[in-house]
Amino acid sequence: MSSTNTNDNPLRQGIRLEKTAEPCVVVIFGASGDLTKRKLVPALYRLVQQRLLPAEFGIIGVARSAMSDDDFRNKMKDALITFSEAKSVDETVWQSFAQGIYYVSGDINDSKAYQQLKERLEQIDTERGTAGNRVFYLSTAPSLYSEAIQQLGAADLAKPKPGAWVRTIIEKPFGHDLESAKELNKEVAKVFEEEQVYRIDHYLGKETVQNLLVFRFANGIFEPIWNRRYIDNVQITNAEALGVEGRGGYYDTSGVMRDMIQNHVFQVLSLVAMEPPINLSANAVRDEKIKAMYAVHPVPIAQLDEVAVRGQYGEGSIAGKEVPGYRQESGVNPKSNTETFAALKLYFDNWRWAGVPFYIRSGKRLPKRVTEIAIQFKQAPLQLFSNIPDQQFEPNVLIVRIQPDEGITLRIGAKIPGQTTRIRWVNMDFRYGASFGVSSPEAYERLLLDCILGDSTLYARRDMTERGWEIVQPILDAWASRTGDLPGYAAGTWGPKAADEMIERDGREWRRP
Amino acid sequence: MSATTTINVGAIEKELTSLWKQASEDEAGGVARASILNLIVFVPDPADSNAVDDIVIDVTTSHPCRVISLVADRAAESKLTAEVTSRCTLPTPNSKQVCCEQVTITASEDHLDEAPSAIVPLLIADLPVYLWWRAEPKAEDKEVYKWLSAIADRVVIDSAKFNDPEGDLATIARGLGAAGRGPALSDMNWARLTAWRALLAGFYDVPEYRPLLKQIERVTIEYAPPTDNPAAISTRGLLLGGWLASRLGWKLNPAATTRGEQSARFEFTAEGRTMQIEFQHTERAIEPGHLALVTITNAGDSDTASAFSVRRSADGTRIETGVTLDEEKRPKRVLSYEGLSESALLARELELLGPDRVYEEAVKAAGEMIASRQ
Numbered sequence: 001m002s003s004t005n006t007n008d009n010p011l012r013q014g015i016r017l018e019k020t021a022e023p024c025v026v027v028i029f030g031a032s033g034d035l036t037k038r039k040l041v042p043a044l045y046r047l048v049q050q051r052l053l054p055a056e057f058g059i060i061g062v063a064r065s066a067m068s069d070d071d072f073r074n075k076m077k078d079a080l081i082t083f084s085e086a087k088s089v090d091e092t093v094w095q096s097f098a099q100g101i102y103y104v105s106g107d108i109n110d111s112k113a114y115q116q117l118k119e120r121l122e123q124i125d126t127e128r129g130t131a132g133n134r135v136f137y138l139s140t141a142p143s144l145y146s147e148a149i150q151q152l153g154a155a156d157l158a159k160p161k162p163g164a165w166v167r168t169i170i171e172k173p174f175g176h177d178l179e180s181a182k183e184l185n186k187e188v189a190k191v192f193e194e195e196q197v198y199r200i201d202h203y204l205g206k207e208t209v210q211n212l213l214v215f216r217f218a219n220g221i222f223e224p225i226w227n228r229r230y231i232d233n234v235q236i237t238n239a240e241a242l243g244v245e246g247r248g249g250y251y252d253t254s255g256v257m258r259d260m261i262q263n264h265v266f267q268v269l270s271l272v273a274m275e276p277p278i279n280l281s282a283n284a285v286r287d288e289k290i291k292a293m294y295a296v297h298p299v300p301i302a303q304l305d306e307v308a309v310r311g312q313y314g315e316g317s318i319a320g321k322e323v324p325g326y327r328q329e330s331g332v333n334p335k336s337n338t339e340t341f342a343a344l345k346l347y348f349d350n351w352r353w354a355g356v357p358f359y360i361r362s363g364k365r366l367p368k369r370v371t372e373i374a375i376q377f378k379q380a381p382l383q384l385f386s387n388i389p390d391q392q393f394e395p396n397v398l399i400v401r402i403q404p405d406e407g408i409t410l411r412i413g414a415k416i417p418g419q420t421t422r423i424r425w426v427n428m429d430f431r432y433g434a435s436f437g438v439s440s441p442e443a444y445e446r447l448l449l450d451c452i453l454g455d456s457t458l459y460a461r462r463d464m465t466e467r468g469w470e471i472v473q474p475i476l477d478a479w480a481s482r483t484g485d486l487p488g489y490a491a492g493t494w495g496p497k498a499a500d501e502m503i504e505r506d507g508r509e510w511r512r513p
Numbered sequence: 514m515s516a517t518t519t520i521n522v523g524a525i526e527k528e529l530t531s532l533w534k535q536a537s538e539d540e541a542g543g544v545a546r547a548s549i550l551n552l553i554v555f556v557p558d559p560a561d562s563n564a565v566d567d568i569v570i571d572v573t574t575s576h577p578c579r580v581i582s583l584v585a586d587r588a589a590e591s592k593l594t595a596e597v598t599s600r601c602t603l604p605t606p607n608s609k610q611v612c613c614e615q616v617t618i619t620a621s622e623d624h625l626d627e628a629p630s631a632i633v634p635l636l637i638a639d640l641p642v643y644l645w646w647r648a649e650p651k652a653e654d655k656e657v658y659k660w661l662s663a664i665a666d667r668v669v670i671d672s673a674k675f676n677d678p679e680g681d682l683a684t685i686a687r688g689l690g691a692a693g694r695g696p697a698l699s700d701m702n703w704a705r706l707t708a709w710r711a712l713l714a715g716f717y718d719v720p721e722y723r724p725l726l727k728q729i730e731r732v733t734i735e736y737a738p739p740t741d742n743p744a745a746i747s748t749r750g751l752l753l754g755g756w757l758a759s760r761l762g763w764k765l766n767p768a769a770t771t772r773g774e775q776s777a778r779f780e781f782t783a784e785g786r787t788m789q790i791e792f793q794h795t796e797r798a799i800e801p802g803h804l805a806l807v808t809i810t811n812a813g814d815s816d817t818a819s820a821f822s823v824r825r826s827a828d829g830t831r832i833e834t835g836v837t838l839d840e841e842k843r844p845k846r847v848l849s850y851e852g853l854s855e856s857a858l859l860a861r862e863l864e865l866l867g868p869d870r871v872y873e874e875a876v877k878a879a880g881e882m883i884a885s886r887q
Contacts, residue, residue: 009723010760011714014871016707020718048848051711054718055834055846093831096847129719 021452023056024133025124027117029108029148030140031061031072035171037079040137043444045080045097052449056129058100060120064107072103100128108144114155121157132164135451139171146187153191169198169451172263173254174460177476178469185462198451199460201263209457212271212400213280215408222398223276225377227352232395233506234272235359235374237513238265239366241318243491244340248331255338257310257476260362262468263460266293268402269358270464272373273348282456286464293467297347301474306505307346308475309487309498310339313365316491323365323491337486339479340364343499345506346471359503359510365491370513371402385421394425397511407431525635528597529614548613550643550863551636553661554582557648559619565647566615571856573613574602576863578640580615581632583661585625585654592621593628629660641666643863644696649675650684662696669862671701671855672748673802679745679883682752686880689873697868701858702748703875708850709753709807709823712834716809716821725811725819729788732757735795735806738775746777746792747802748879754779754790755879756871763788765878767885779882790882797827825850 012019026044028036047053061072077098080089104120106113124130136152138145149168152158160166170188175181188197216222225231238260244251251259270289277284299307314325327334341363348354377396385391399409408430413423450458479486487496494500494510503510552572556565562584569580586592596619601612616635620628636642644665646658662668675681689698717726734754736747758765763781771778775794780787795805808822822835832850836843853861 009714009717010726011710011717011757013760015865015867015869016704016871017711017714020711020715023719051708051715051848054715056719090830090849092847093849096845099844129721131720 018052019453020051021053021449022133023054023129023131024135024452025058025060025121025130026135026137026448026452027060027062027121028137028139029062030138030144031103032063032065033139035139036061037076038083039442039444040139040448041076041101042080042083043442043448046442047445047449048097049093053452056131058102058124058128058130060102060104060117060124062104062106062113062117064105066105067103069102073098073101076101108140109147109151111151111154114151114157118155118157132161134160134164134166135448136166136168137171138168142171142173142176145170145184149188149191158191158196165196165454166192167196167198167451167454168192169200169447169459171200173258174199174263174465175469176253176258178466178473181465181469185466189462194462195456197462198456199462199465200447201267201458201460209271211406213277213285215400217276228354228356230377231356232376232378233357233359233508235376235511236265236268236272236361236372237374237511238268238360238362238371239369239494239513240364241366241369243313243323243326243365244329244332246330248329250331251340252332252336252338256340256342256362256364257472261342261344261360262472263465265360265362266464266468266471267460268371268373269293269346269360272375273353273358275352280457282459283461285457286461290461290463290467292348292350293464293471295348295350295353296471297349299344299346299471299475301478304475304478305498306502307344309341309343309496309502310479311341311363311487311489311496311499312336312338313340313363313491314488316365316493318365318367318492325488325491326365339486341366341489341495341499343495343502344475345502357506357508359508361495361499361510363495366494367492368513369404372513373400373402374511374513375399376508376511385423388420388422391423392425393423399511405431525595525597525616525631529599529616532597532599532614533612548578548637548640549576550578550641552576552578552580552643552645552863553632553665554580554645555648555654555657555661556582556584557651557654559584559586561647562617568856568859569615570600571854572860572863573600575860577613578863579613579635579637581635582615582617583628583632583657584617584619585622586619587622589619589621591623592619593624593631594619595631625654626656626660629657629664632661633664636664641866643667643669645669645859647671647674649677649681650688665696666866667697667699667862669699669701669859671858672752673702673705675748676741677745678739678742678748678802679751679886682748682876683880683883686876686883689876697866698873698876699862699865699869700752700872700876701855701862703752703869703872704858704861705853706749706753706756708832709804710756712823712832712848713757713807713809713821716834716836722819722821726761727784728786728811729761729809730812730818731788731810732790733793733806733808733810734790734804735793736804737795737797737799737801740801744774747804749802749804750792751879751882752872752875753804753807754792754882755877756875758790758882759874759878760871765881765885767881770882770885772886777886779885799825799827800829803829 028040041059044059048057077089077094081087102120102124104113104117106116121134125132138148140148158166175184216226270292273292274288275291277288312326316323326332326340327336343361346358346360375398379393379395383393397411401407410428411425412428413425416422416424447458487498489496500510554565556562565582596617598615599612600615618628618631642665644661646668648654672682717723732754734750736750739745739747758781761783763783766780766782769780777792779790797805799805804825806822806824808820810818810820812818820837824833829852830850831847833845833847835845
């Protein structure tokens, strides 16, 4: 860690001044791509305007095309104007920011480019006081990660100078299956220490992770009932109304298990299932998350269809519009068997959760966009009100909504005002967004700032990436070896019938979000 | 006919309940009543009511609350009335309406002192109470202030609005000294200084410059004088000066204070060294009360000096930081700067619960400086 501790600057004391990040240079590989101009540079610009980044800050874009610093700066300015809400930027303010932007051209596998990069970095350290701290952001095609990392190691850029730090951010997807994920981790480990590696899983905004942790562990009343004695089942739904939106070529090689379930959904699952951490440091939290995931009962391949369902959307309508089926999307093989929907039933082999089924489903072209965790509690042991005609009894459900409309709902039974003791089941809602009307900061702002501050809570650790693959790999292998078409569902419905059958066989049903 | 002089508090609650019933009948999906705090507003003049209502509407979208507004209608005779309103907003298109309630109590001079007793029963149980005192500290309102601040968890004021900046700031400072365990005090003017403080603190985050914290020789604060009181130093300037002095442990030497028409100089000692804070009128055309430029000069070893400056552009849209080392200037940094509206400032204060010790000490230090001028 660096030698400066801004915490002992007496002028920083108080509840209103935020911690400023340390001086550093962010090097973006693949800087000619979309991500750089749409998300990365605008996020860094906004962080600077919010005074969260110091004056001693620089950005170096690295890509193949030949360009001068000024050319790159102008491109970034145009992008900022196009993609910002205001559609304009103050000239003097921009100039001041642009002074810290540089460009190095070169091929990812050309060691000369890395030497040039090294010289540039030294130059910026001297001119702008960036103190030797570096973030290497890999925004290239995933197939180039390995090469870039090796080259960084060979050019001696991965080892921090005394008193400085070096970190690398690796974009998703992290590997394509268990083998490739392990391989990539090995390559990375040859060059970087684990504490230097930040693997992105930006689906979970910091708000969500912290909301769940606060909800579970800052309140005394939920932990005692957060286990098999009181909970009947847990359902995690991650639904999108969107289709593949022109990225059919990429998605066809991936599918929902690789794209969403083994990383994002498992992150959510681990937050729900974990034991309380000993403190809120990134590693303490991640330790508990991985411990829970190690307890996931291996998926019984012999009875695969009882616990895992896949599907692919056909044509249908969403929000009043007709949409084509998956196989008709551009870039998709018309005979493709890639799954756009999957549902799983998982168990945890530990004292807290033994016997409690976790039903997970994720898919595209479902009726609406929603991500939620529904915890269904066991019903009251004795039904005192059963002599009331036509009375329905429902279990209490605690729903944590991750998006849209972050919030919490508790479903309880209340007496209908009047002479009888009839019960109606009502929702008590608390919406973070509505109550606090504050828009959450953009995901990339949060992510970049966290990496510069050295907070890896939002990032995936090596063991978690491999464990996610370990759980789903047997399922993917089994499905890949099948011939014939996978089940279909009309766009705008909640998935194939087989998904309903899976949960109804257990005497339960999917919650309608 | 004389107006009603007693408020039937029971009647107010009933009125609120029927408003809720009405709202839920109109709205198919039912309404959600959300409250996260109680907000009491003291409005010194009925003419301000509309402005206050607008700000309250803005603030309740992000901080749903029950608002009780006490309007002092000094021109009226024998008046004590209450009005009840509910305001609903739709946070997102698919959600239910979120409704908040506002009770407005208007009191004439002779009934002002009793009005707080009508407010106390209306506060929602358990939720924190914020008192937004949208007026200056005046002797005639002392009773009302005493009563309301006793039930408040936090009092929000705006020292930028003080007509007698120095006198009023000194009163606050004295009040803080005496209060002990009173409500936490919040000043919107202090919130306006956050950007300045962050940038000034930021200079000393750099390892190379950190030692210079103990070598500060002079702080020059340029400000635009308040319109009503051109001889006074702007409260924002005083708070910033008080902040530096209190954070860095500087002790004021009251005898050395000097005063001109457009400037003032205060001398401090710390760890055997002396340093000064100078206040000066700015020549640039900037809104009254605002800061134009703050420069910190540090002595260096072997006669080298360095200076850090933070400067606001005339139109208030940019803020520049500059570093000069041994007469060599480092590149300036220009950041965009946005003044915060009163609603935004109030919303921020409503997020804070505990006392702001840094602010309180800054005010006390400012109070000492003011007292030494007499």
